[in-house]
Amino acid sequence: xxxxxxxxxxxxxxxxxxxxxxxxxxxxxxxxxxxxxxxxxxxxxxxxxxxxxxxxxxxxxxxxxxxxxxxxxxxxxxxxxxxxxxxxxxxxxxxxxxxxxxxxxxxxxxxxxxxxxxxxxxxxxxxxxxxxxxxxxxxxxxxxxxxxxxxxxxxxxxxxxxxxxxxxxxxxxxxxxxxxxxxxxxxxxxxxxxxxxxxxxxxxxxxxxxxxxxxxxxxxxxxxxxxxxxxxxxxxxxxxxxxxxxxxxxxxxxxxxxxxxxxxxxxxxxxxxxxxxxxxxxxxxxxxxxxxxxxxxxxxxxxxxxxxxxxxxxxxxxxxxxxxxxxxxxxxxxxxxxxxxxxxxxxxxxxxxxxxxxxxxxxxxxxxxxxxxxxxxxxxxxxxxxxxxxxxxxxxxxxxxxxxxxxxxxxxxxxxxxxxxxxxxxxxxxxxxxxxxxxxxxxxxxxxxxxxxxxxxxxxxxxxxxxxxxxxxxxxxxxxxxxx
Numbered sequence: 345x346x347x348x349x350x351x352x353x354x355x356x357x358x359x360x361x362x363x364x365x366x367x368x369x370x371x372x373x374x375x376x377x378x379x380x381x382x383x384x385x386x387x388x389x390x391x392x393x394x395x396x397x398x399x400x401x402x403x404x405x406x407x408x409x410x411x412x413x414x415x416x417x418x419x420x421x422x423x424x425x426x427x428x429x430x431x432x433x434x435x436x437x438x439x440x441x442x443x444x445x446x447x448x449x450x451x452x453x454x455x456x457x458x459x460x461x462x463x464x465x466x467x468x469x470x471x472x473x474x475x476x477x478x479x480x481x482x483x484x485x486x487x488x489x490x491x492x493x494x495x496x497x498x499x500x501x502x503x504x505x506x507x508x509x510x511x512x513x514x515x516x517x518x519x520x521x522x523x524x525x526x527x528x529x530x531x532x533x534x535x536x537x538x539x540x541x542x543x544x545x546x547x548x549x550x551x552x553x554x555x556x557x558x559x560x561x562x563x564x565x566x567x568x569x570x571x572x573x574x575x576x577x578x579x580x581x582x583x584x585x586x587x588x589x590x591x592x593x594x595x596x597x598x599x600x601x602x603x604x605x606x607x608x609x610x611x612x613x614x615x616x617x618x619x620x621x622x623x624x625x626x627x628x629x630x631x632x633x634x635x636x637x638x639x640x641x642x643x644x645x646x647x648x649x650x651x652x653x654x655x656x657x658x659x660x661x662x663x664x665x666x667x668x669x670x671x672x673x674x675x676x677x678x679x680x681x682x683x684x685x686x687x688x689x690x691x692x693x694x695x696x697x698x699x700x701x702x703x704x705x706x707x708x709x710x711x712x713x714x715x716x717x718x719x720x721x722x723x724x725x726x727x728x729x730x731x732x733x734x735x736x737x738x739x740x741x742x743x744x745x746x747x748x749x750x751x752x753x754x755x756x757x758x759x760x761x762x763x764x765x766x767x768x769x770x771x772x773x774x775x776x777x778x779x780x781x782x783x784x785x786x787x788x789x790x791x792x793x794x795x796x797x798x799x800x801x802x803x804x805x806x807x808x809x810x811x812x813x814x815x816x817x818x819x820x821x822x823x824x825x826x827x828x
Contacts, residue, residue, distance in 0.1 A: 355683065358828050359647070359690030364572075365464055368682040374409035374417065376462060377455040380570075381446050382407060384538065387565040388448060391558050393551065401443035406438040413438060428452040432450040436772055448552045451541045453582050458536050460681060461583065462570060464591055467685040468507035468530040474692040475526065475598070476814035477821045479519050481699035483808075490797035493786035494617070494709050495716060501828035502716040505786060508704055509620075510793035513800055515605045520810050522598040529594045535572035536583040537563040542668045543579040581669035585662040588681065592655035595688050599651030606641035606648065611700070616707045621701030629707045640698050640826070643690055651687040654680055691825045700823030713786055715754075718763040719747060721783050725767065725776060728783070742772050742804050 356365050366372055382403045389395040389803055396723045406413070421430030428447075436443030447454070490509030495502050527666050538559070545559050552558040563575050612618040613636075620640045658678045661673050722743045729739040750763035766774050767780060803806045811818065 352466065353683075353686070355686035355690060359643075359693070360686040361470075361689050361693060363690040364467065364686055365471055367463060367470070368685065368813075371409055372463075374414060374431060375407060375457040375458060377428075378403070378407045378409060378435055378654035380458050381432075381450075382434065383456070383566055383569040384448070384450060385442065385445055387562050387569070388445075388551070390563055390565065391552070393445075393448070395445050396441060399439065402439035403435070403442045406435065409434075409819075420508060425649075426452075427775045428455060430820050431455075448539060449540070449547045450784050451547075451581060453536065455465075458566075458570065460677070461533060461535055461587075463681070463685075465530065465533050465572075468526060468533075468591070469741050471595075471637055471688055471692065472523070472526060472530065473622075473814045473817040473821075474689070474696065475519065475523050476811050477524060477818050478692060478699050479516055479807060480811055480814075480818050481696065482512055482516045482519070485509070485699065485702055486801045488506060488514055488802075490794045492704070492709065493713060493790050494704060496714050496766060500611075502719075504791070505713065505717075505720070505789040505793075507790050507797070508709065509797045509801075511538070513725050514711070515601075515608070516807060518601045520599075520606065520807060521718075522594070523810060524599050525594040525597060532590070533587070534574055534576040534583075535563075535570055536565050536579050537575035542581055555780050564621060580667075582665075582673070585658070585665055585673060588677065589658040589662045592658035592680070595684050596655035597651045598688060599653075599691070601648075601649040601737070602695060603645045603648040603652065605695070606644040607820045609641045609702075610638045610645070613641070614710060617705055617712060619703045619705075620698045621703070630747045640694050644694050644698070647687050647691045647694075651684070651691065653818075654684050654687070676801040694826065696821075697826055710786075714784075715761050717784060717786060717789070718750070718761050720771070720789060721780075722747060722763075724783050724788075725773070725780070728776045728779060729773065734772075734775070738772075741768075743768065748771065769791060 365510065382400070382484060385395050385400060385403060389400065409417075416437060417427075417434035419430075419432045420433045422426045424430055424579050432447050435446055439446070452467075470644040487507040488509065489779075490507055493505050494508050494511070496504050496506040496511075538548055538729065539545055545556075548559045548562065549556070553563075567574055576587075578584075609618060609620060619636065622636050657676055661676055661680075664670070664672060726739045726743060729737050734812040746766045747763060750761055750766060754761055764780060764784070768777055773780075799805055
């Protein structure tokens with residue numbers, strides 16, 4: 345039967361990177377379990393447990409699980425209805441000298457949970473530099489366009505002007521917050537280590553004849569081998585599922601951020617002010633040949649929606665754990681943990697592709713701005729008239745009437761905004777006629793947009809400081825390419 349005859353998650357078959365797919369693969373999982381058993385045996389031997397050199401060498405020789413080994417493990421699990429014991433027996437078949445000591449003193453969660461913690465750590469280590477690179481690219485974009493005035497929107501209605509770069513800096517700040525949150529959960533990760541069936545280390549007390557110091561040393565050795573600073577102080581049969589929730593919350597927040605960014609770009613694309621990359625042979629619509637649909641940002645929003653909801657599963661799983669552990673966490677975590685990382689990875693690949701090739705249409709941006717700028721300039725006109733001795737209330741009423749007339753031309757007749765021409769023809773405003781054109785320079789309305797972008801994204805700014813540790817990765821990172 346072909347692979348095409350079996351369902352595969354699109355996260356793996358279409359969107360995520362090969363390195364992330366490999367991290368959550370069956371071979372990686374089985375091999376990591378074997379590595380954990382090897383580390384346990386080596387540590388136990390170092391601390392005086394009678395384990396032969398031959399057993400250690402055979403385990404070392406078969407750490408990477410083969411296709412045949414995986415098939416043996418599958419059959420053993422089907423017979424025993426226990427995945428870990430299926431793998432114990434499969435490992436024992438290729439390392440017979442170790443068959444009697446594999447998993448000595450351990451519970452299933454010694455391999456399942458410690459492996460998951462390794463996958464969480466390594467998955468975050470794959471995501472963080474990719475996120476940093478996206479932040480870098482968007483901050484460069486923000487600096488490039490920090491001085492270009494554009495319409496701001498509140499309530500999705502034209503509002504005070506900002507700049508194209510200032511809007512991008514808003515995206516950058518949100519993503520930088522995500523970077524900080526993900527870094528925090530990465531830094532807080534610990535190892536479960538060897539804790540026994542309910543976290544009391546009772547089985548290891550038996551093995552080490554009630555020598556608690558040796559158990560502490562055992563876990564220090566295991567942490568060093570696995571690359572963790574220390575174990576969680578308290579574990580039950582599992583590490584607390586609060587850990588999964590903390591990671592999921594950070595990644596779910598990132599999912600919310602990218603939906604906001606993707607939606608902004610999609611709206612700007614509809615207004616023809618900005619576009620994501622569009623390839624030479626790309627087809628926007630199967631029916632409407634002229635279309636340039638923002639499919640990348642739509643994908644980002646769809647994947648972001650999935651990611652931003654996965655923390656609910658992790659929250660429910662944590663809440664539903666009775667006492668020291670119930671197995672209703674198993675099946676859902678097999679689905680959710682890979683999905684968290686494959687989805688975040690797929691989003692970052694697509695967002696990097698977008699950030700590397702965003703296209704701005706300055707003439708269109710200016711044209712859209714000038715459709716609304718006359719209305720925004722009216723307050724300045726009122727203030728200028730007052731400075732010439734006019735009544736503020738009279739000036740306000742004159743402007744109100746002319747503004748409504750111009751608005752009717754736009755809305756009811758489909759014409760252009762002719763407010764400025766009306767003001768210039770109204771005798772009341774003659775004292776400021778010569779100054780009106782000067783009031784319509786868009787840069788008079790952008791406030792400190794340029795300065796805030798420079799301070800935040802520029803040399804020595806917060807963004808640059810946040811990305812220092814990722815500089816080597818960023819310097820060599822090429823724009824991500826999409827496979828579909």
